[in-house]
Amino acid sequence: MSTAVATNKLTRKDFITDQDVRWCPGCGDYAILAQVQKVMPELGVARENIVFISGIGCSSRFPYYMNTYGFHSIHGRAPAIASGLKITRPELSIWVVTGDGDGLSIGGNHLIHLLRRNIDVNVLLFNNRIYGLTKGQYSPTSEMGKVTKSTPAGSADFPFSPLTVALGAQATFMARTIDVEAKHLQDMIKRAYAHKGTSFVEILQNCNIFNDGAFADLSDRDSKADHQLVLEHGKPMIFGKDRNKGIRLRDQKLEVVTIGETISEGDLLVHDEQNAMLAFLLAHMGPPQFPTPIGVLRAVERQLYEEIVAEQINKAQQRGIGDLDELLHRGDTWVVR
Amino acid sequence: MAVPPPDSIGATALKSTEERESVVIRFCGDSGDGMQVAGMQFTAESALAGNDFSTLPDFPAEIRAPTGTLAGVSGFQLNFSSREVFTPGDDLDVLVAMNPAALKSNLADLQAGGILIVDQEQFNEQNLTKAGYKASPLADASLAAYQLFKVDITKLTAATLRDSNLPARTVNRCKNFFALGLVSWLFHRPIGSTEQWLEQRFKKTPELAQANMRVLRAGYNFGDTTEIFAHSYEIKPARITPGTYRNITGNTALALGLVVAARQAGRPLFLGCYPITPASDVLHELATFKNFGVYAFQAEDEIAGVGAALGAAFGGAIGVTTTSGPGMCLKAETVNLAISVELPLVICDIQRGGPSTGLPTKTEQADLLMAMYGRNSDSPIPILAPTTPADCFDMAIEAVRLATKYMTPVILLSDGYLANGAEPWLIPKVADLPPVDVEFRTDPEGFFPYLRDPHTLSRPWVIPGTPNMEHRIGGLEKEHITGNVSYAPANHEQMVRVRASKIAGIAADIPPTEVHGPPDGDLVVVGWGSTYGSIAAAVLDAQRRGQSVAHVHLRHLNPLPRDLGDILKSFKQVLVPEMNMGQLIKILRAEYLVDAVGINKIQGLPFKVSELTQRINRMLRMLEA
Numbered sequence: 030m031s032t033a034v035a036t037n038k039l040t041r042k043d044f045i046t047d048q049d050v051r052w053c054p055g056c057g058d059y060a061i062l063a064q065v066q067k068v069m070p071e072l073g074v075a076r077e078n079i080v081f082i083s084g085i086g087c088s089s090r091f092p093y094y095m096n097t098y099g100f101h102s103i104h105g106r107a108p109a110i111a112s113g114l115k116i117t118r119p120e121l122s123i124w125v126v127t128g129d130g131d132g133l134s135i136g137g138n139h140l141i142h143l144l145r146r147n148i149d150v151n152v153l154l155f156n157n158r159i160y161g162l163t164k165g166q167y168s169p170t171s172e173m174g175k176v177t178k179s180t181p182a183g184s185a186d187f188p189f190s191p192l193t194v195a196l197g198a199q200a201t202f203m204a205r206t207i208d209v210e211a212k213h214l215q216d217m218i219k220r221a222y223a224h225k226g227t228s229f230v231e232i233l234q235n236c237n238i239f240n241d242g243a244f245a246d247l248s249d250r251d252s253k254a255d256h257q258l259v260l261e262h263g264k265p266m267i268f269g270k271d272r273n274k275g276i277r278l279r280d281q282k283l284e285v286v287t288i289g290e291t292i293s294e295g296d297l298l299v300h301d302e303q304n305a306m307l308a309f310l311l312a313h314m315g316p317p318q319f320p321t322p323i324g325v326l327r328a329v330e331r332q333l334y335e336e337i338v339a340e341q342i343n344k345a346q347q348r349g350i351g352d353l354d355e356l357l358h359r360g361d362t363w364v365v366r
Numbered sequence: 367m368a369v370p371p372p373d374s375i376g377a378t379a380l381k382s383t384e385e386r387e388s389v390v391i392r393f394c395g396d397s398g399d400g401m402q403v404a405g406m407q408f409t410a411e412s413a414l415a416g417n418d419f420s421t422l423p424d425f426p427a428e429i430r431a432p433t434g435t436l437a438g439v440s441g442f443q444l445n446f447s448s449r450e451v452f453t454p455g456d457d458l459d460v461l462v463a464m465n466p467a468a469l470k471s472n473l474a475d476l477q478a479g480g481i482l483i484v485d486q487e488q489f490n491e492q493n494l495t496k497a498g499y500k501a502s503p504l505a506d507a508s509l510a511a512y513q514l515f516k517v518d519i520t521k522l523t524a525a526t527l528r529d530s531n532l533p534a535r536t537v538n539r540c541k542n543f544f545a546l547g548l549v550s551w552l553f554h555r556p557i558g559s560t561e562q563w564l565e566q567r568f569k570k571t572p573e574l575a576q577a578n579m580r581v582l583r584a585g586y587n588f589g590d591t592t593e594i595f596a597h598s599y600e601i602k603p604a605r606i607t608p609g610t611y612r613n614i615t616g617n618t619a620l621a622l623g624l625v626v627a628a629r630q631a632g633r634p635l636f637l638g639c640y641p642i643t644p645a646s647d648v649l650h651e652l653a654t655f656k657n658f659g660v661y662a663f664q665a666e667d668e669i670a671g672v673g674a675a676l677g678a679a680f681g682g683a684i685g686v687t688t689t690s691g692p693g694m695c696l697k698a699e700t701v702n703l704a705i706s707v708e709l710p711l712v713i714c715d716i717q718r719g720g721p722s723t724g725l726p727t728k729t730e731q732a733d734l735l736m737a738m739y740g741r742n743s744d745s746p747i748p749i750l751a752p753t754t755p756a757d758c759f760d761m762a763i764e765a766v767r768l769a770t771k772y773m774t775p776v777i778l779l780s781d782g783y784l785a786n787g788a789e790p791w792l793i794p795k796v797a798d799l800p801p802v803d804v805e806f807r808t809d810p811e812g813f814f815p816y817l818r819d820p821h822t823l824s825r826p827w828v829i830p831g832t833p834n835m836e837h838r839i840g841g842l843e844k845e846h847i848t849g850n851v852s853y854a855p856a857n858h859e860q861m862v863r864v865r866a867s868k869i870a871g872i873a874a875d876i877p878p879t880e881v882h883g884p885p886d887g888d889l890v891v892v893g894w895g896s897t898y899g900s901i902a903a904a905v906l907d908a909q910r911r912g913q914s915v916a917h918v919h920l921r922h923l924n925p926l927p928r929d930l931g932d933i934l935k936s937f938k939q940v941l942v943p944e945m946n947m948g949q950l951i952k953i954l955r956a957e958y959l960v961d962a963v964g965i966n967k968i969q970g971l972p973f974k975v976s977e978l979t980q981r982i983n984r985m986l987r988m989l990e991a
Binding site for chain 1 (some may be wrong): 840
């Protein structure tokens with residue numbers, strides 16, 4: 030987390046660049062950009078200490094629109110670039126913006142290793158379950174059987190759930206939110222910032238050109254209450270328009286129950302961000318049987334890679350800062366007169 | 367068995383001593399026989415004896431190939447001399463072969479009349495069969511051309527340690543020191559440095575230090591007292607520039623150069639890489655330099671290694687990645703990103719035989735054209751090539767200097783021969799080394815990310831954390847000056863041209879070509895990289911014969927020195943030796959329209975001096991005709 034505090038009170042406007050935003054009209058990315066720009070001033074980080082790094086794809090244009098330091102890099106490699114920057118400049122607040130293709134397909138390897146090392150970088154993965162910039166091929170999160178330009182007979186690929194990948198990679202923080210849930214999205218960004226370690230936030234994002242309505246159940250006003258399970262630490266898992274449905278664990282399996290005569294709130298699962306088993310169950314939970322959990326699924330502490338490295342360097346330097354002449358003379362030497 | 371110290375024995379005086387100018391010796395045996403250690407200690411002894419030298423280890427790609435087989439043979443070659451040494455040597459004067467497989471795979475390099483020392487007991491049926499011998503070469507006349515010394519190395523080692531209580535296996539592993547002791551006597555090497563080394567190496571197990579020392583002395587005394595050896599040899603000290611020396615391999619020199627350069631620049635060094643032969647030793651070295659503030663990041667793959675280095679460079683560190691050919695293929699896209707965003711980055715390619723996995727432990731210099739052209743679009747990049755192991759130190763500093771001054775990635779092409787080969791290095795004083803000036807722009811007044819310095823054409827290095835200078839960089843084409851994304855046709859052409867001009871302009875910032883020999887004449891031999899030693903020796907020989915031959919060795923391959931074209935045209939013929947199918951030659955022909963001739967060796971082995979001498983002679987004869 031950044032320590033340098035902004036001296037002047039910044040506003041959302043301070044984070045808007047003079048570049049024309051070039052996403053398709055109606056794209057979910059606009060909403061995410063607006064919320065990120067809104068939250069940034071509230072983090073209390075000096076603008077010059079914020080860096081947005083991205084790969085390739087629609088979402089990866091994000092840094093051009095943030096008036097911070099930014100690096101629009103190459104496909105899938107943002108986590109690697111962010112790692113090198115954070116290790117050497119731990120005081121910076123670094124944000125990786127990626128997508129389901131960039132982060133889970135071409136860059137899957139870097140993402141899992143970033144999470145495993147627990148470098149204090151915040152990852153925002155925009156999941157629209159389609160390839161947008163290359164014009165509509167299926168992605169690693171597209172549902173099986175999906176008909177796209179590259180899969181006219183339906184996709185044969187079994188999809189990833191980004192959160193199960195993150196959990197498998199030993200992520201210390203993982204959350205899910207939705208592009209149009211402004212308040213929730215803001216909260217998740219703040220939580221990601223506050224977490225010490227790699228923060229992984231999956232943002233369900235609508236691509237209105239190539240995969241419109243992919244998350245309609247979750248975002249439409251009429252249906253969302255029955256399809257979202259909003260997680261809150263220490264609170265029972267309740268959802269539904271009438272707040273009368275809940276999640277119960279029975280015979281080591283999750284089930285949807287209705288609160289009423291036989292079942293009370295006390296029978297429901299209570300969310301615990303530190304419970305690894307719960308994180309596993311929630312990461313795998315979803316339609317059609319279950320609602321989609323949103324919120325912080327997991328938040329645990331583990332020492333940061335960059336802290337361990339810095340400690341090793343400090344320790345070595347406490348024994349004496351390296352002397353170059355001494356270094357060059359190491360090993361067997363001999364004098365010729 | 368109590369052994370008196372070697373210097374108290376007078377028997378040597380009773381045997382004749384022959385003076386030699388230089389000797390090429392190779393120790394070879396099974397990869398578990400400790401031949402590298404024996405070779406390195408013999409090198410240290412020779413350094414202390416005041417000789418100039420050059421060494422080359424040769425080990426199998428397999429960590430533990432089956433014992434006794436041809437695939438498991440490991441060797442270490444040393445050329446030591448009372449004159450200046452350029453290479454580890456062509457043909458061997460002495461071959462120490464610890465088993466039949468070692469003999470079989472190395473005998474061809476031993477010159478007629480050369481000394482051949484073998485461990486007699488290892489020539490048993492089992493080992494002979496493994497090596498593919500139908501009959502023992504010790505029993506027939508097949509070794510008649512050599513001075514064959516059949517020594518019971520294994521048996522004598524066991525006898526020396528009979529009373530030691532050490533397990534037989536441990537005793538057996540001491541036999542390399544018997545061989546070392548014997549050849550140390552043969553060439554009048556002082557063994558004190560080896561004894562000190564053993565004490566240090568086995569500090570925690572003094573019984574092993576003692577055992578090896580006893581075997582070492584037993585080997586020494588064996589040479590001295592038995593009548594097997596009638597002669598010993600003396601190699602007088604070489605005339606060497608006074609100063610303090612150490613023995614250094616290319617990979618160590620490279621690591622040290624990077625540390626020094628980063629310190630000269632006042633910036634932390636960040637190495638991002640993935641282990642790969644023969645580059646891994648640079649990572650190993652740098653990982654130990656934490657007290658110099660060095661970050662050694664072992665990434666998940668080659669791409670992440672260079673990506674992290676570029677990220678560190680964005681933040682103001684000296685970003686470096688090290689690799690070999692297969693890794694270079696993977697890094698190409700990130701290198702191109704560095705070209706586009708114009709950030710400093712040093713890419714060290716320790717070349718090996720290819721294509722694909724190729725010959726991981728063998729040398730080749732076949733990545734030059736990949737370094738020049740192996741990226742999409744017009745993407746010029748400075749390319750440097752050290753000439754000797756010690757030169758890796760200087761070229762590492764030069765790579766950092768160019769990268770930071772011109773805001774560009776720089777490729778440094780070393781190779782397996784330089785990486786593992788070693789030579790004496792006159793240790794420089796850090797205060798005498800060239801400065802590396804790095805400045806970050808912090809003044810927001812009139813700042814644009816791609817507003818260039820009019821002289822260097824570099825863009826300013828502005829690191830995150832600098833107030834009021836927030837900006838975005840990326841791989842999309844940028845507008846001249848502002849750095850905003852631009853697809854405008856004329857702007858793209860301007861940017862492609864300015865990137866090319868920036869790199870081409872470096873030619874004004876590099877030393878003029880050094881011509882070793884006459885400024886004009888019959889033949890100039892042009893090389894690059896690790897062929898330096900062979901070419902230098904061959905050309906020097908030719909000059910001593912009175913032939914009109916000069917040597918040019920390019921350390922800057924892109925851009926080339928500005929005077930090179932005129933120099934090449936001052937000679938009637940141009941010969942370009944390369945350990946590839948002809949890569950520099952293509953560049954020279956394209957740049958200067960010279961009718962250069964190539965000599966190409968693609969065997970995973972360096973040129974022999976004699977191979978170059980033959981070609982030089984043939985070309986000069988053709989000229990006469």
